[in-house]
Amino acid sequence: MFAQARLAASRQPTKACLRRFLATEVDASVASTSASQTRPVLNTAVILNRSPIITRTPSPFERAYYKYQANIHRALQNPFPNEFYFKQGSPLEARFNVEEQRRERAALGTPFGMQEGEKSEAVLQAEQTIRDEEDLRMPRQHEADTKNDFKDLNRRGQRNLYLALLQKEGDKHVWRFPQGPVNQGELLHHAAERDLETQCGDGMDTWIVSRKPVGVYHPPSPPATDPAKKNVVFFYKAHIMAGQVQHDPKTTLDFAWLTKGELSERVEPTYWESVKDMLSDF
Template identity: 40%
Template sequence: MIKNSRIAASVILTRAPQITRDATPFEQAYFDYKEKNERSSSAVFPQDFYFKKGSVAERRWKEDVQARDAAMKDASVSLTDAVQQRQENTTTGTPIQILDRTTQSDKENDIKKLDRALQRNLYLIVKQHNQWQFPQTDLQANEYLHEAAERHLQESCGKDMDVWFVGRQPITYFKQSPSRKEDTEGLKIFFMKARMYAGQAKPNNKDVSDFAWLTKDELASYFSPEYYKAVKDSLSDL
């Protein structure tokens, strides 16, 4: 039985998504339906007012209109895709180019880089005492949880990160039982929420021997089942 517990402060540091996520098939179908429904009920565009008769701009506009009219009759083609396909096939003008949403760090699975999983939240985890966890430290005398969390993050992971602590209240906690039967102390870890806007973690190798930026799904393979269960509901599914 745990009579007393040590108190520790930990930081759930998040790098927010950098790009919008891909739409699900249902969402894409809904967007296409809404776009076509709005076009069918929209007013006629006064092209004579905006385009000079016989100009290149008028010709391109008419080609776009023809592509959209054809897409209106085909439920499997969106209006946006139809115009984009028309521009890619034309020999004049600069076609729209969509950049790859997968980075080199994704391809190399470099979990120390921040330019990976751009559609997802990334969380900073560190290796302390030969186990993976969020950055964590015991409270010092007369120290609040948010003060301890901020102090330890700078001491263990460097000051080259622009970090904002969302609040002064923990978002969840984990109660860890004593590792040995003769111990009377357990450990209560309170997790503070923070966001990173710029910079990179630079462990000092004294308290932290390694670090990684992982998604919520990836964390499950690094944390113990009990630890992950305590924090998973406080992490975003994105």
């Protein structure tokens, strides 16, 4: 609306001059420039999230709670109808019985889950099979964690990670989320997508969650600029599915995938105050 009015005014200088000449009280050109000065400069930033990729390790308290509940569950469970689920004397039944006895002994203590009498052929076979089985579990610590590689997407598998870029702002370098300006007439969520690609390259498969921004930041204007000119940054949440950042070394010095705690140590305090509630604690 404002833009249209201004455009119309610039296209028809004669008419504007005429109006200025006639209307002595209000100067139209002065009014339009003050409006453009107070209108904030829009920016979008993307909080690019890598969701946890492995289950969280339970705390000692949680582990004790789960063990206690599992023991109550076992002590109160209904009798298991063995004869329905297994053929009598089958290897599967022998294996189940061996494993069940071990679980029983682990949960309730030695008088429970003890083998009575001679072990049958099938039971001995099942015990041998269990002994021969390899432990195929993956390690819960990735080598990126031991090397402390902040650029590896496999680091800190249990935690939510966020992409932060080290960029020049004014005369200093700051860590912040990928950010860029909004073009005239562009939708905010389109601008967010475009800015992410401009800053981080097209080597990532990402998904911006919503069309609505999830937060806003009013950066303090640097002393060199006009104090009336305001910047506004709208944040969008996005997920990374595949790929990696290919940053432009001219604009971005470095990038890192950081947890909330690691991010708080790097970013500016004012920036942190406005973004901290949008990030997952875990």
